[in-house]
Amino acid sequence: MPKYNLNINRAQTEVKVEADTPLLYVLRDHLELNGPKFGCGVAQCGSCLVLIDGEAVVSCTLPVSSVGKSEITTLEGLAGKDGKLHAVQEAFVKEQAAQCGYCLNGMIMSTVSMLNKNPDPEEDDIKKALQLNLCRCGAHTRMIKAVETAKNL
Amino acid sequence: MIEPAIPSRRKFLQNVGYISVGFSMFGGCIGKTDPAIAARFDYLGDLPRSMNQANQVNAWLEVSADGRVRVFSGKVELGQGIRVAVQMVAAEELDMELDKVTVHLAETDVTPNEGYTAGSGSIKSSAMSVRYAAATARTTLLQLASIKLELPIENLALYNGVIRSTVDKKSVTIQDLLEGAQIETEVKSPVQIKSKEDHKYVGKAIPREDIKKMVLGEQVYIQDLRFPGMVHARVVRPPNYRSELEHLDDSELNHAVPGIIKTVINGNFVGVIAEREYQAVKAARYLEMHSKWTTPEIFPAQEKLYDHIRNIAETPENIRDDGDVRVSLEQGRTLKATYTKPYIKHGSMGPGCAVALYHQGILHVWSNSQGIYPLREALAAMLKMDTEKIHIVSVPGAGCYGHSTPDDAAADACLLALDYPGKHIRVQWSRADEHAWEPYGSAIIADLEASLTESGKIGAWKSDIWTDSHSTRPNKDPGTLLAARYLENPMEMQSRGYRGGGHRNGDPYYAIPNLQLNAYYYDGPLRVTSLRSLGAFANIFAIESFMDELADKAGKDPLEFRLEHLEDQRAIAVIQKVKDLTADQVMAAGTGLGYAFGRYKNNDAYVAIAVKLAVDGTSGQVSIIKMWAAIDVGEVINLDGIKNQTEGGMIQAASWTLNEQVTFDQQKITSTDWSTYPILRFNDIPEVEVAVIDRPHEPVLGGGEAAGPPTGAAIANAIFRACGKRIYDLPVTPGKISS
Numbered sequence: 001m002p003k004y005n006l007n008i009n010r011a012q013t014e015v016k017v018e019a020d021t022p023l024l025y026v027l028r029d030h031l032e033l034n035g036p037k038f039g040c041g042v043a044q045c046g047s048c049l050v051l052i053d054g055e056a057v058v059s060c061t062l063p064v065s066s067v068g069k070s071e072i073t074t075l076e077g078l079a080g081k082d083g084k085l086h087a088v089q090e091a092f093v094k095e096q097a098a099q100c101g102y103c104l105n106g107m108i109m110s111t112v113s114m115l116n117k118n119p120d121p122e123e124d125d126i127k128k129a130l131q132l133n134l135c136r137c138g139a140h141t142r143m144i145k146a147v148e149t150a151k152n153l
Numbered sequence: 154m155i156e157p158a159i160p161s162r163r164k165f166l167q168n169v170g171y172i173s174v175g176f177s178m179f180g181g182c183i184g185k186t187d188p189a190i191a192a193r194f195d196y197l198g199d200l201p202r203s204m205n206q207a208n209q210v211n212a213w214l215e216v217s218a219d220g221r222v223r224v225f226s227g228k229v230e231l232g233q234g235i236r237v238a239v240q241m242v243a244a245e246e247l248d249m250e251l252d253k254v255t256v257h258l259a260e261t262d263v264t265p266n267e268g269y270t271a272g273s274g275s276i277k278s279s280a281m282s283v284r285y286a287a288a289t290a291r292t293t294l295l296q297l298a299s300i301k302l303e304l305p306i307e308n309l310a311l312y313n314g315v316i317r318s319t320v321d322k323k324s325v326t327i328q329d330l331l332e333g334a335q336i337e338t339e340v341k342s343p344v345q346i347k348s349k350e351d352h353k354y355v356g357k358a359i360p361r362e363d364i365k366k367m368v369l370g371e372q373v374y375i376q377d378l379r380f381p382g383m384v385h386a387r388v389v390r391p392p393n394y395r396s397e398l399e400h401l402d403d404s405e406l407n408h409a410v411p412g413i414i415k416t417v418i419n420g421n422f423v424g425v426i427a428e429r430e431y432q433a434v435k436a437a438r439y440l441e442m443h444s445k446w447t448t449p450e451i452f453p454a455q456e457k458l459y460d461h462i463r464n465i466a467e468t469p470e471n472i473r474d475d476g477d478v479r480v481s482l483e484q485g486r487t488l489k490a491t492y493t494k495p496y497i498k499h500g501s502m503g504p505g506c507a508v509a510l511y512h513q514g515i516l517h518v519w520s521n522s523q524g525i526y527p528l529r530e531a532l533a534a535m536l537k538m539d540t541e542k543i544h545i546v547s548v549p550g551a552g553c554y555g556h557s558t559p560d561d562a563a564a565d566a567c568l569l570a571l572d573y574p575g576k577h578i579r580v581q582w583s584r585a586d587e588h589a590w591e592p593y594g595s596a597i598i599a600d601l602e603a604s605l606t607e608s609g610k611i612g613a614w615k616s617d618i619w620t621d622s623h624s625t626r627p628n629k630d631p632g633t634l635l636a637a638r639y640l641e642n643p644m645e646m647q648s649r650g651y652r653g654g655g656h657r658n659g660d661p662y663y664a665i666p667n668l669q670l671n672a673y674y675y676d677g678p679l680r681v682t683s684l685r686s687l688g689a690f691a692n693i694f695a696i697e698s699f700m701d702e703l704a705d706k707a708g709k710d711p712l713e714f715r716l717e718h719l720e721d722q723r724a725i726a727v728i729q730k731v732k733d734l735t736a737d738q739v740m741a742a743g744t745g746l747g748y749a750f751g752r753y754k755n756n757d758a759y760v761a762i763a764v765k766l767a768v769d770g771t772s773g774q775v776s777i778i779k780m781w782a783a784i785d786v787g788e789v790i791n792l793d794g795i796k797n798q799t800e801g802g803m804i805q806a807a808s809w810t811l812n813e814q815v816t817f818d819q820q821k822i823t824s825t826d827w828s829t830y831p832i833l834r835f836n837d838i839p840e841v842e843v844a845v846i847d848r849p850h851e852p853v854l855g856g857g858e859a860a861g862p863p864t865g866a867a868i869a870n871a872i873f874r875a876c877g878k879r880i881y882d883l884p885v886t887p888g889k890i891s892s
């Protein structure tokens with residue numbers, strides 16, 4: 001079985017796994033990371049987003065073999081070493097922007113990714129950046145507010 | 154004075170390291186002075202139904218050796234925030250800091266049996282039970298302290314786990330007072346509860362602690378459980394409800410996919426177990442491709458669905474009949490209309506998942522079921538096991554909005570666990586299976602007819618509601634579990650479940666002298682069950698659309714027309730509130746403002762909704778600009794909880810209204826992902842505003858489902874105001890407006 005040396009949350013990790021395994025399963029099942037979630041497996045909902053070199057990428061359809069040396073960040077890797085929350089995490093807590101919270105990983109990843117490129121988004125930019133992300137609980141308006149809060153933190 | 158109950162000698166909970174011995178004077182150890190203790194009054198009303206079988210304090214609350222209070226609730230967390238609500242009421246009655254109260258949610262044989270977490274009942278039943286249990290605990294603790302400290306109760310104050318004398322320096326902690334025992338006092342009316350004016354938490358917006366865990370990826374959902382040696386399974390579901398397995402060839406599976414442990418075939422139930430999760434995914438795909446099933450035609454043509462429903466419905470059942478509808482309908486100016494709502498999905502973000510372990514004769518199950526005790530009965534019946542041999546732990550899941558697939562996933566996991574004992578088996582459903590096999594919310598037809606008197610008031614009203622069942626939740630009938638119907642000895646569902654939910658809110662809340670409600674039940678082609686608000690969404694969509702039509706016919710303002718037909722001041726107040734909230738709206742051409750009202754179940758929360766939207770005249774595209782809600786849930790427990798539920802309820806209902814319908818051809822469900830069953834995405838999300846009318850002296854009402862039903866009608870009414878097109882058939886696809 002092939003081996004992959006992955007750069008996850010600022011650490012090198014080796015996994016032995018079949019080449020076609022999507023990154024999501026490697027993260028969850030092999031590396032026991034619970035941040036990225038399984039929601040659809042077909043790139044339609046955003047539950048499984050991770051940051052790859054700072055940009056939000058769907059991990060449920062991305063074969064581990066194609067990740068290479070890129071820097072992967074999951075929800076677990078966002079907070080600082082001292083446990084200080086990332087501004088986006090802090091903003092979601094502050095705005096109580098969740099109900100069940102299952103979609104939250106994707107929401108936070110999309111937001112971080114957008115703010116990396118555009119630190120001062122308008123409401124339309126926010127909606128566009130979150131367009132892949134589904135939330136069935138209807139917590140959207142709080143999430144938009146959280147993003148606005150995050151950009152000022 | 155009531156005799157203080159003698160606490161039992163039951164030990165503190167295991168894994169709380171230390172058992173206190175003797176009695177210590179805590180004196181000046183706790184620095185700052187306690188705040189004044191609030192007045193209490195005697196609550197004389199009824200106790201929640203959940204207390205019938207769990208009427209002792211210790212069923213709801215225990216004191217740990219470290220002085221924390223552990224509260225038990227038989228409800229599960231669905232994202233509605235029950236955990237913080239229960240924590241708030243317990244801390245309030247015991248005058249404790251919030252962080253000294255922990256909450257243990259549903260687990261068989263640990264928490265009270267509170268049936269299902271459904272019907273907006275979590276606060277009404279569970280939080281209220283905890284309130285009375287905590288209040289009773291306080292009384293008992295003060296009585297015990299009075300004996301121990303040899304002081305009258307009037308000279309004692311309980312604050313944050315310490316009972317102090319107000320006249321000298323004596324004090325005792327509650328854990329020392331109980332000496333390892335728990336409080337077994339029976340909770341009975343009158344209960345001395347805290348005066349509402351003095352509430353420190355209740356009625357305020359208290360943040361949920363679990364959101365911090367969520368943003369860190371530390372909240373453990375059912376999908377996140379991991380046990381040493383756990384293996385992964387998938388179930389290969391047939392192409393349709395009545396397919397039969399003709400042939401399956403797994404002889405090469407081991408070569409095709411590594412890590413295969415075993416294939417389990419039991420009649421038409423096919424499962425596969427593998428070491429790794431993605432191996433199980435691939436194995437299921439392989440088995441799908443290497444099996445042959447029959448695919449009988451089992452559905453009517455989709456465009457004929459409503460005709461089909463009328464054809465198969467039973468003779469109607471009269472639900473309500475006030476005055477003489479027939480005569481009055483003949484006399485006045487009458488109006489008739491038919492409204493339809495298709496099958497819709499729960500569409501949880503997290504497809505069904507469960508873990509089961511069969512070990513030493515005990516079946517352990519981890520599930521996000523909404524009712525672990527009823528699930529246990531269904532599992533016991535399916536597996537022909539004693540209920541005592543089944544232990545279920547409730548674990549949070551993604552929001553499920555009714556009875557969706559957690560119970561079915563648990564049944565799958567249990568069947569496989571019995572076939573492969575000694576290991577934790579994790580079953581995860583695919584998105585396609587979730588979409589195709591979840592039980593839906595019933596399609597509903599509402600035929601409405603009403604007449605106006607000379608003064609333009611409603612003289613008579615008739616609602617004929619066509620509906621399938623609204624609960625096929627697990628119970629002792631094993632056929633309530635999906636997998637049971639596909640076993641070699643299939644167990645079909647014995648009844649049609651709870652059909653009454655279909656005419657929920659089928660009779661308007663307005664004062665109408667002649668009023669009739671009839672239910673036409675049908676046993677329809679698609680799998681159905683409880684979906685958030687049951688029939689109320691379709692029925693209030695119909696009634697409140699019709700109210701606007703009647704107001705127009707009577708030449709009256711739609712809100713004034715509603716107010717003319719209401720006697721309940723609380724109903725009037727929410728309408729008035731939403732009218733005020735929207736008073737300054739300026740409407741451009743192509744935009745419309747629509748209103749609707751509903752009192753959920755006609756005996757629960759009151760909601761009025763306003764919707765402002767724009768309609769594109771050429772494409773027929775509807776864009777919602779803003780939605781307002783005014784809601785009255787009686788006494789508010791967590792203000793932010795009720796706001797969050799109301800905002801979410803409006804948005805989910807807007808999605809149902811504009812986007813959603815289950816599609817099918819004659820052989821199968823065809824909406825099997827998020828592109829064939831689209832729900833609202835961020836681009837379509839309007840602004841929302843919620844006004845909560847708090848009535849601290851009224852009983853608590855359930856708020857989780859109240860906002861959705863009037864939202865659909867408010868959207869339809871706004872569309873009419875915007876472009877003159879009346880919506881009779883959901884969802885409101887652009888074609889229905891432009892045509």
Ligand code: FES
Pocket residue numbers: 037038039040041042043044045046047048049058059060061
């Ligand atoms: S799980 Fe990857 S996008 Fe839905």
Ligand code: FES
Pocket residue numbers: 098099100101102103104134135136137138139232502551552
């Ligand atoms: S908070 Fe439940 S899916 Fe978004």
